[in-house]
Amino acid sequence: MDSHNRPLEGLPSAPRIRRGLLTAAAVTLALLAPAAPAHANPTPAEIEKQIDAQWNKLEPVIEEHNATKIKLTKQKKKADELNAQLAPLEQQVLVTRTRIGVLADQLYRGGALAQANAFLSSGDAGAMAERLLVLDQLAHDKKSRIADVLAAKSALDEVKRPLDELVAQLTKTEAEQAARAKAIEAEIKKLNKLRLDAYGSQSGIGELAPVPCPTSYPGGAGAQAVKYACKQIGKIYVWGAAGPDNFDCSGLTMAAWRAAGVSLPHNAKAQRAEVKSVSRSELRPGDLVFYYSDLHHVGMYAGNGWIVHASRSGLPIRMRKMDDGNIHSYGRPA
Incomplete structure (x- = not known):
């Protein structure tokens, strides 16, 4: 056999070369193709x-x-x-x-x-x-x-x-x-x-909001009120204040419900007289929790047994467990 017609030893054959070129082209295209847009989780x-x-x-x-x-x-x-x-x-x-x-x-x-x-x-x-x-x-x-x-x-x-x-x-x-x-x-x-x-394991504003505020979101006017109250966490209690920089207890609940389009008086006892009574089992975020027999304190229910409230002079607005106080009754503005 003529030696000129024999393939050179150690070199790849033509079919192998074609397959290699195709593979390289496919890899190149894959690298150049735009990545599929990542779908971010909703906030x-x-x-x-x-x-x-x-x-x-x-x-x-x-x-x-x-x-x-x-x-x-x-x-x-x-x-x-x-x-x-x-x-x-x-x-x-x-x-x-x-x-x-x-x-x-x-x-x-x-x-x-x-x-x-x-x-x-x-x-x-x-x-x-x-x-x-x-x-x-x-x-x-x-x-x-x-x-x-x-x-x-x-x-x-x-x-x-x-x-x-x-x-x-x-x-x-x-x-x-x-x-x-x-x-x-x-x-x-x-x-x-x-x-x-x-929210994951976020704690909001450290010890002032140990859980998401509100812990659940009901929708409607109550949701708007509790969102407003939660945004005030960290602001300092000032007696007689109703925002925007400082609040007392009834000033916070009054301002929060005003943001939802509901008018309340700037007094815990007067608020109790104006709102509809609800039972503990009916509570939803935005409802009011009244404390003590003389009704001298009010907080806003934030869900899962938590309230957000302005507690006393000089302290910041914060969340706390609802039962850390002598509850008088519950009410729902409308």
Whole structure:
């Protein structure tokens, strides 16, 4: 074989060279290709905006649900009143029918044969005829009485029928609204978990805010109020002050709720008199927690058993456990 046609030993063949070039080109393209944009996790503020949006959906549903429950209670009361009127009429029909049962069988089922037998069994035709007339009149009177009762019952039934239909519709609507509210509340709960995850283990402002403030975000006016109060952490208590640089206890809660569009007096006891009472189990961030029998202190609930408050002169606004004080009651501005 001619030596010029033999491949040189130790050198790669042409197919290997082509494969190597293709591989190098692919690596080069991969290196030059722009990196896929990284998706940053949402910040607490961004999640709070989502919660606000969900709350704006939830609050109208809650109000509609409350209005439906009020209507349903009223209509059920009307239906109960009509049922109370129908009950004696139904009983009257039953009693009257029972009393004339035997008589109806004799006079109207037995017919002429029963009358003839009765006539033949009597020795006095005039007396028998009189008896038959009396029985016939009694039957007629009782039939008329039943007819009157049935007419009255029918009239009440006609009034009650649309009422029953309305009660049924309101009951269905109430259930649908409750289901919608529950679904939105579940979404808010999930968003609140994301919010806490976004905060991670941050402690806010050290010992003044050992946990995120608020610890959960309810949405709505309460959320706006508690966010305002939380932003004041670190500012110094000054008696009689209501912001923007210093606050006393009721000045802080007044200013916070003013930021949410609700007016409150600058006095803890007066605030207690103006706000709606809520139970401990109903508390949500933004609610007010009142302390001591003379109501001389108020803080704002921040969730999970924490409040944010202005405690006393010279100290900064801070968070603390709600139960570190003699609680008087709880209230919700509106």
